[in-house]
Amino acid sequence: MSEVHNDVQAYTLRLELVDEPGELLRSLQPIAEHGGNLLSIFHERGNVTPRGYIPVEVDIEATPDRFDNIVEGLSDAGINVIQAGTERYSERLTIILSGHLIETDLSDTLTQIEATRNATVTDISLSAPAGSIDVSSARFQLAAASGATEEVLAAMREIADEKDLQLVEPLTVGGRA
Amino acid sequence: MRLCVLGAGAVGSAVVELAAEHGHAVTAFADSESAAVDADGLDADAVLSKKRDDGVVGEAPPEAVFDAAYDVLVEATPTTLGDAEPGFSHVERALADDRDVVLANKGPVAERYADLRALEAESEGTVRFGATVGGALPILSTIEDVGPSRVSAVYGVLNGTANFVLSRMAAEGLDYEHVLAEAQDLGVAEADPTFDVDGTDTALKGVIVANVLSDGETEFTLDDADVEGIQELSGSMLDLAQEDGQTIRLIVEVADGGVRVGPRLVPENGAVAPSGTENAVQIEADYCGRLGITGRGAGGPETASAVLTDVERLTD
Numbered sequence: 001m002s003e004v005h006n007d008v009q010a011y012t013l014r015l016e017l018v019d020e021p022g023e024l025l026r027s028l029q030p031i032a033e034h035g036g037n038l039l040s041i042f043h044e045r046g047n048v049t050p051r052g053y054i055p056v057e058v059d060i061e062a063t064p065d066r067f068d069n070i071v072e073g074l075s076d077a078g079i080n081v082i083q084a085g086t087e088r089y090s091e092r093l094t095i096i097l098s099g100h101l102i103e104t105d106l107s108d109t110l111t112q113i114e115a116t117r118n119a120t121v122t123d124i125s126l127s128a129p130a131g132s133i134d135v136s137s138a139r140f141q142l143a144a145a146s147g148a149t150e151e152v153l154a155a156m157r158e159i160a161d162e163k164d165l166q167l168v169e170p171l172t173v174g175g176r177a
Numbered sequence: 178m179r180l181c182v183l184g185a186g187a188v189g190s191a192v193v194e195l196a197a198e199h200g201h202a203v204t205a206f207a208d209s210e211s212a213a214v215d216a217d218g219l220d221a222d223a224v225l226s227k228k229r230d231d232g233v234v235g236e237a238p239p240e241a242v243f244d245a246a247y248d249v250l251v252e253a254t255p256t257t258l259g260d261a262e263p264g265f266s267h268v269e270r271a272l273a274d275d276r277d278v279v280l281a282n283k284g285p286v287a288e289r290y291a292d293l294r295a296l297e298a299e300s301e302g303t304v305r306f307g308a309t310v311g312g313a314l315p316i317l318s319t320i321e322d323v324g325p326s327r328v329s330a331v332y333g334v335l336n337g338t339a340n341f342v343l344s345r346m347a348a349e350g351l352d353y354e355h356v357l358a359e360a361q362d363l364g365v366a367e368a369d370p371t372f373d374v375d376g377t378d379t380a381l382k383g384v385i386v387a388n389v390l391s392d393g394e395t396e397f398t399l400d401d402a403d404v405e406g407i408q409e410l411s412g413s414m415l416d417l418a419q420e421d422g423q424t425i426r427l428i429v430e431v432a433d434g435g436v437r438v439g440p441r442l443v444p445e446n447g448a449v450a451p452s453g454t455e456n457a458v459q460i461e462a463d464y465c466g467r468l469g470i471t472g473r474g475a476g477g478p479e480t481a482s483a484v485l486t487d488v489e490r491l492t493d
Contacts, residue, residue: 094418094421094423094442095442096417096418096425098409098410125420127413127414127416129411135411137411137413137417138417139417139418139420141421166409166410168410168414168418168425168440168441168442169439169441169442170423170443171332171428171430171441171442171449173332173430173432173461
């Protein structure tokens with residue numbers, strides 16, 4: 001007898017890959033490793049995003065458990081997962097961080113945000129006014145797993161606290177972002 | 178009704194000026210130094226010009242007002258934190274004499290809500306305080322009409338000065354200090370705008386709403402609110418928000434038994450991003466969904482009209 005949650009389902013993954021040789025293959029490895037069955041790959045080579053990434057759409061079949069492992073595996077491999085399945089990463093969140101962003105290592109901040117469970121960074125816009133060497137601001141667009149908004153914001157608060165950055169959160173009363 | 182008006186600032190003065198129009202007589206009026214009392218009703222123009230010209234409202238000492246013949250005490254002295262004095266004692270005295278009280282002063286309802294309700298329970302008098310949140314906007318009366326227990330969240334902008342500063346920063350790409358100085362020149366911001374920009378004023382209003390929603394189960398004071406101001410925001414942060422169709426406003430959220438005030442990203446043309454000195458609040462309630470109230474909140478005549486509306490409701 002097979003239980004409902006062990007049923008194989010079809011999922012769509014939207015990834016954004018760095019424009020470098022081997023990236024596509026690297027992005028498929030976690031899918032194979034965690035037992036996903038590839039159905040199709042749509043590699044939008046000519047359609048580079050404003051940030052210079054190449055969008056890829058992958059259709060796979062997997063059990064829900066395996067699918068979760070695949071998404072985790074992709075994130076661990078540093079691959080941008082924009083959309084996973086129909087429900088995951090359905091909440092779009094914007095935050096602004098301000099302070100000594102550059103001095104406190106912007107890429108480390110980014111890595112920390114990316115390491116947050118249930119969220120991925122989809123866009124960054126940095127504003128470092130000329131003549132000011134210290135205070136700069138950045139807007140981060142995040143895709144959060146549905147229902148995980150509060151958890152993701154709590155993680156952002158911790159990162160901001162640790163790096164002494166000012167965080168402007170979106171208004172989310174009543175579940176809106 | 179015969180009104181005893183305490184406080185001769187913008188709100189108290191406007192109450193004295195507008196009372197007759199609403200069919201009420203002001204039988205006593207006091208500032209911190211002096212009082213004027215007349216059982217037949219004071220001449221509004223005369224006492225207000227005396228205050229303007231001589232700096233006092235009359236020749237009697239301030240305490241004299243409590244011996245005057247009045248039905249409703251209008252408490253419009255400046256809001257104070259902590260023990261909420263001297264406003265709280267004024268209210269205490271009026272309730273002990275079984276008179277009704279209408280507050281424009283936020284202190285007693287934000288800092289000593291339980292004490293206030295206890296005094297009211299012992300008195301024949303009733304306390305109303307609709308003017309303390311959003312001035313003329315019918316925020317507390319809407320909550321009262323919907324039923325506090327049916328309201329799940331109240332959030333939005335409740336400070337006109339902070340909202341003016343942020344909307345100017347967004348529109349002109351200017352920095353905080355620059356816009357604040359301009360707001361002071363225009364008379365929108367006071368000489369000492371600390372409570373407006375550090376979130377305290379907004380938080381007091383949020384705490385009052387929380388007290389009303391909790392209906393005596395939990396008492397909230399300013400210490401229970403999580404408060405952050407707008408002083409650290411820069412023009413470039415507003416620019417970044419704008420690139421994404423959003424803006425930053427000083428937002429109070431009263432929900433899940435907590436009060437939180439701070440700058441928040443909100444949709445640029447959304448319900449809680451009013452322009453200039455306007456306030457804008459959303460009330461989420463069972464069955465009726467989201468109710469929005471927007472408009473000019475603070476200001477002498479606006480708040481005075483809310484006070485006089487409360488006086489009307491006392492007679493219902």
